[in-house]
Amino acid sequence: ATFLGGNFTADNDTEENCLSISTRQKYWFNVDCSMELPFICQKLSFDALSAPVMEMKPRYADVSAGSQPRKQNVYFVGDQVNVTCRALRVPSGKLVWTFQNKDGSPSQDFPDLDKFTDNIVETIIHENMCVHQTVSTFSTAAVKEMTTGYLSCYSVRYPTDPPCSDSGDPLEFCVRSHQFKVLEAPYKGPDLRITFSEPPATVIESETLVAECEVYPVEDGSLVWMILHPNGTSRVLENNTNPEITLATSTEKEGKRVIASRLEMTVEKAFDGSRIACFSYNISKSDTQECRASDTFCAISPTIH
Missing domain, CATH: 2.60.40 (Immunoglobulin-like)
Known part of the structure; x- marks a missing residue:
């Protein structure tokens, strides 16, 4: 209560339900919420944060037969693997990447993906508004150890979060690739x-x-x-x-x-x-x-x- 100004009234006034600070008196005041005032910072809500969208182009995509076909992104050893993720309104301006094994455990071959990724922030027009879009690219040469693993990128991720499930739920704020399959290139072409x-x-x-x-x-x-x-x-x-x-x-x-x-x-x-x-x-x-x-x-x- 020490920092409440003399004009602060906790009377549930329906017109003064927002809080402001006087830069001259250094006290908090309740004001009409329709009043436009400068702000120092604004915390981004999860409602504004978007789940990322992933783009990649393998040599070809192998689709298994059956009632539940499984898709794999196929590369040859040494091929350049370029995977791009885009997301709107990412507070840090950086997407988080993980490479996991088939069972969801972290890959020991790719413990730190920062050295394989690059992030840029650009301003785009989205729904008639100027918004920041983070574009992150994962790039490396294909190796056999990538086989059956998969990449995930996140708009926001905490250490305790489970692996991306690829359920399509936007509140996971992540997207996951199909499994990788890295093959030796043919000895000769046809x-x-x-x-x-x-x-x-x-x-x-x-x-x-x-x-x-x-x-x-x-x-x-x-x-x-x-x-x-x-x-x-x-x-x-x-x-x-x-x-x-x-x-x-x-x-x-x-x-x-x-x-x-x-x-x-x-x-x-x-x-x-x-x-x-x-x-x-x-x-x-x-x-x-x-x-x-x-x-x-x-x-x-x-x-x-």
Whole structure:
């Protein structure tokens, strides 16, 4: 009570329910809450703090089959792993990162993630308001020890908090990646050969298109054929369901497992503008169905006419 000014009245006045301080008299006063006054600091409420959003782009995402499919972010050893998290109104201007094992225990290989992360704070327009956004990036080279582990980033985290559950509850103020799967890169890229009726990449309707591919598959991988149509659709050709695949053998070459396959298809008008690709992993279980000319785990033909 020593610091209450003479004008302070604890009478439950409905018009003076806010507290202010007189910088001249150094006492507290109750005032009308509609009065606009300067402030020294403002404590941010959890209602204003946002849960982070995570962005990452692995080589491909492996999705297991079954009623409850499991997704893994697949990288090759040595690939650059870049993961970005964004969150609004983070009081410290810094997001907290953890790397945990499959069972939720802290990873001994990544005990301190500060040396792998970078934080910047920028001002953006959000819902017609200027707000601070923290952008934090985790960056490192992929190593085998990351396999089955996962990254989490937090807007706010206390030492006693449990690991991020990835439940989607915004009040956890965290987001968790899918599991990592880090593989040795293929020994060599696929060798794709196609016989065309006329160059360049021209075939004749009703003739037989012949394609041969040889791959060094990734771990637990196989050779998979795919036809990519110009309208963005695609079709996976699997050995046990498509009669076009006339040969599929698995041997060893230079001490490495090699799969060779031969594809024979009757040319149709719908082939115009399409491309044929062969992959050294099970793309039929993956949500990534892209093949670039520079990829080391797939090979793609020129556009067929």
